[in-house]
Amino acid sequence: MNPSDISPVILEKAPIILAEIKKANNILLHCHISPDPDSVCSALATKAALEQLGKKVTIILGDAETLPQGFMGFPGANTIVKKSFGEIDLKEFDLFIIVDSGSPDRISYKAVPVFPLSIRSVNIDHHQSNTSFADVNLVDVSVSATYILFQLFTIWNIEITHDIALNLFMGIYTDSGGFKYSPIDYKVFQVLPILTKIAPDFGKAIFDMENNESKDAIFFEALALNSIETFLGDNIAIATVSFKQIQEHNIPIDSIHTDIPNKLKSVVGWNIGIMLTEREPGLVRASMRSRDGNKFDVSKLAVALGGGGHRAAAGIRFPNTTLEEAKEKIVSKAKELYNL
Numbered sequence: 547m548n549p550s551d552i553s554p555v556i557l558e559k560a561p562i563i564l565a566e567i568k569k570a571n572n573i574l575l576h577c578h579i580s581p582d583p584d585s586v587c588s589a590l591a592t593k594a595a596l597e598q599l600g601k602k603v604t605i606i607l608g609d610a611e612t613l614p615q616g617f618m619g620f621p622g623a624n625t626i627v628k629k630s631f632g633e634i635d636l637k638e639f640d641l642f643i644i645v646d647s648g649s650p651d652r653i654s655y656k657a658v659p660v661f662p663l664s665i666r667s668v669n670i671d672h673h674q675s676n677t678s679f680a681d682v683n684l685v686d687v688s689v690s691a692t693y694i695l696f697q698l699f700t701i702w703n704i705e706i707t708h709d710i711a712l713n714l715f716m717g718i719y720t721d722s723g724g725f726k727y728s729p730i731d732y733k734v735f736q737v738l739p740i741l742t743k744i745a746p747d748f749g750k751a752i753f754d755m756e757n758n759e760s761k762d763a764i765f766f767e768a769l770a771l772n773s774i775e776t777f778l779g780d781n782i783a784i785a786t787v788s789f790k791q792i793q794e795h796n797i798p799i800d801s802i803h804t805d806i807p808n809k810l811k812s813v814v815g816w817n818i819g820i821m822l823t824e825r826e827p828g829l830v831r832a833s834m835r836s837r838d839g840n841k842f843d844v845s846k847l848a849v850a851l852g853g854g855g856h857r858a859a860a861g862i863r864f865p866n867t868t869l870e871e872a873k874e875k876i877v878s879k880a881k882e883l884y885n886l
């Protein structure tokens with residue numbers, strides 16, 4: 547990567563973060579709630595980089611019960627420890643590096659960490675809505691967390707091994723939706739030849755990830771697609787699945803990794819696609835996608851209702867809320883925000 551194309555905020559924060567790392571011996575990393583490839587690959591790439599610097603590193607899986615089967619091919623995935631934030635003893639660590647999490651409740655919802663922690667913390671993220679909650683915060687709105695990591699590793703002279711390259715690539719590929727979501731520009735494409743030269747098996751990694759669907763996920767999709775309703779002049783399409791349906795069909799909650807909101811927003815005129823899933827009785831998760839993040843910025847809708855995310859992709863968690871109530875809240879807030 548052309549050094550002049552490294553983001554100024556990353557140049558500024560790189561030595562500060564490296565100083566925190568140098569002071570530490572035992573470093574904690576995590577996967578965010580409902581882990582996505584960018585979260586998992588960021589943790590795996592960071593672990594490998596920190597090990598080059600001689601550090602002892604632990605990645606905890608976080609609130610998820612299991613890592614999605616499609617992620618098991620990410621190099622190092624088998625080293626992730628199945629513990630949530632509430633199950634670890636912070637005394638065993640001297641630094642917590644949080645990557646790809648816009649707020650503390652993205653680290654764990656079961657036991658939301660309270661900052662400042664008893665140990666030092668570093669927050670590295672690409673979400674616009676990041677609340678800069680840690681001791682050191684590097685927030686650079688960009689394609690993926692792994693893209694920020696690539697720039698940091700370059701500045702820190704980390705050797706980009708095959709495993710690091712593949713993880714960094716997968717974060718960029720997935721968070722950009724296969725190079726179609728902004729922000730993405732020529733600078734990202736300067737990084738790709740470097741990563742794909744070192745990890746020429748990237749195509750296989752994408753195939754393995756995308757072709758590891760469980761039958762339960764397909765049955766879940768069927769339920770969701772049967773439930774579609776549209777609102778506000780068809781601008782908003784919402785699919786809902788209740789906890790009762792999930793139970794009736796014996797669908798393991800961790801197998802619910804669907805592309806429903808994307809599918810909904812692919813319909814011309816359905817400008818926002820939303821999947822509402824009642825994951826536990828009274829706990830509703832909203833996943834939202836926009837056809838046009840400028841005109842229909844879903845991060846605004848998410849933030850207004852206690853969630854977060856990006857212009858074109860955002861999410862909300864509604865505790866103590868029914869599906870109907872969540873739907874009503876979203877529709878009335880959208881009406882107001884987008885003048886529909």
Ligand SMILES: [Mn+2]
Nearest residue numbers: 584646691721
């Ligand atoms: Mn991300």
